[in-house]
Amino acid sequence: MxxxxxxxxxxxxxxxxxxxxxxxxxxxxxxxxxxxxxxxxxxxxxxxxxxxxxxxxxxxxxxxxxxxxxxxxxxxxxxxxxxxxxxxxxxxxxxxxxxxxxxxxxxxxxxxxxxxxxxxxxxxxxxxxxxxxxxxxxxxxxxxxxxMPEATSPQHQTKTAAQVRSDKPIQLQDAVRHHKGLAHQQEAWLQLERSLTEEQRDAFAELFRATASPSVEPSNQEAPGLIQLPVPYLSQNDSATSQGSRMCFSSCCAMAVAYLKPGAMNGPGQLDDQYLAKVQRHGDTTDASAQVATLLSLGLQARFRTDGCIDHLIEQLQRGMPCPVGWLHKGPVSAPTGGGHWSLVIGWDPAKRQFLMHDPNGEVDLVNGGYVSTTIGSGHAQRYSERNWGRRWMVEGTGTGWWIQIDQGT
Incomplete structure (x- = not known):
């Protein structure tokens, strides 16, 4: 092969x-x-x-x-x-x-x-x-x-597996709890998945999904420490331009501007369409450097970073700063794919380990990929779990997330 x-x-x-x-x-x-x-x-x-x-x-x-x-x-x-x-x-x-x-x-x-x-x-x-x-x-x-290290010979793999089983057995529930989306962990889960027959995978899926019944949904009571910034929501799907299907990045940054610099965009038309026009003076809507240049022109400090981790986002939220984040929204959570998508982190629920997210495209299916709904407003303050969304954001492991660090200008 x-x-x-x-x-x-x-x-x-x-x-x-x-x-x-x-x-x-x-x-x-x-x-x-x-x-x-x-x-x-x-x-x-x-x-x-x-x-x-x-x-x-x-x-x-x-x-x-x-x-x-x-x-x-x-x-x-x-x-x-x-x-x-x-x-x-x-x-x-x-x-x-x-x-x-x-x-x-x-x-x-x-x-x-x-x-x-x-x-x-x-x-x-x-x-x-x-x-x-x-x-x-x-x-x-x-x-x-x-x-990553090269695969060893089958004989060595067998010996190592035997040593692991005898010296330090692993419980899969512990593995799930400690999963952080690191590259070697992803490889281990993929190896386990490949070892199962189709019937075994189907049986697991049926049992696993059966637990997601309304009777066990978490309560909506707000926990102490909840952060939810009152950021206005904008949808990319009602754009009056021809760029609606590809302007998630611009819509996210426009939401941040509308919250941090109210009145900065006061022309005719929707706020994210106005913002897009400013972006296009610097480059394409998908270009991070064009987005940063636009934010700077509107009086904000901004920096594109590819070292994002969960703590970065929480620290920004605690300072009152929403965070545009770039992640992969297609394919299953075990192997996310896609050209990339941007949404805006506006809050954090520490009790449930969930981010509150303004998703300009709608409500995503974090487990299977794709969108449950793309109707206007359906992406408002969605709750995306740290575990599943984090694996789509930090694809190469902890500290590899794409984000825009925004701060108030001087």
Whole structure:
């Protein structure tokens, strides 16, 4: 196989799977794509395929990408995880891009593969309009993957597992309670999931979901220490512009401005549409640097950070500062995917370990991914659990969340 089991997980997670053909985001048409990022003459508008066909094309395309890596990097010594990362990279950017890349030139010149790949991959984060959040996260995940220890031999794994069972047995309920979304913990859960049969997974899902009955819902009584900032809510879905479907970032920052600098936007039209117009003077609505520049222009201190943890958000809320946060809203919580989404943290319930979130797109399904509702107002003050939402925010582990630190200007 061209990839390790963990490499397959990496590739499938970041490609995502769609069984109906969809157009290229940049052109609005060709090349049409389907399955796990598969393109070709056979992919035409209106085409729908089975999951089995998607898997078959994935294996074919991954094999082609692996062959290109071997051919273009002949003689370069690579570990299995380094090869995984490069196959994922080649699958994403194409063979021609790898062939022309500085990454390849440096590797062929004999530089350290570990150093070169970690330095060069993050540079490939640009779309037609500048840096793309999803590409940044994908490159970070590829680098994180190659830095993890290589898998040991089956004999060593068996011995280690026996030692663990005899010396320090693990209870799964303890594992759940101490799960923090760290990379090695994610790998362990994925390995456990792969070891189960489909029938076992279905039985677990039925039993697990059966506990979520109305009779055991937590009470709505507010606990001591609850923080809920009175931030006005704005929905991206009622925008009068053509950018509504992609302006979650702008709507979140506009909510923060409306709370911290009331009256700063007093022109005609909706507040987030007014804010978007200011953003577009600096760049695209998805561009963090454009958002920061706009916040600065409105008299706020702002900094884009990729080191977010739960304590950062709580500290900001205690200071009365709402926090725009970028996270992955598609796919199951065990393996979140997507190009990224932004919402605004406006509160914290320490008793229930929940964040209060203004989500400009509506109410998300944190466990399964996607949205329960996108109607106007449905995302107001949603309660997102630290455990499930945190795994979608800190995808590469604790201290890797994307957020905008906002402070009052001087």
């Amino acid at each position: 061209p990839l390790t089991p963990e490499g397959w997980t990496l590739l499938k997670t970041w490609e995502g799977c769609r069984l109906s053909a969809y157009p290229d985001p940049a052109s609005g048409g060709a090349p049409w794509t389907i399955g796990y990022g598969h393109t070709g003459a056979e992919v035409v508008p209106g085409l729908t395929i089975s999951q089995e066909q998607a898997e078959a094309w994935l294996k074919q395309d991954a094999t082609d990408a692996a062959g290109a890596v071997v051919r273009l990097l002949s003689g370069v010594g690579l570990t299995a995880r380094q090869r995984d990362a490069l196959i994922s990279f080649c699958f994403n950017v194409g063979v021609g891009a790898l062939e022309r890349s500085t990454l390849r030139k440096r590797l062929m010149a004999g530089e350290s593969a570990a150093v070169v790949i970690a330095e060069e991959l993050p540079r490939w984060d640009k779309g037609p309009y500048g840096p793309v959040e999803g590409l940044k996260r994908r490159r970070a995940a590829e680098v994180s993957h190659l830095r």
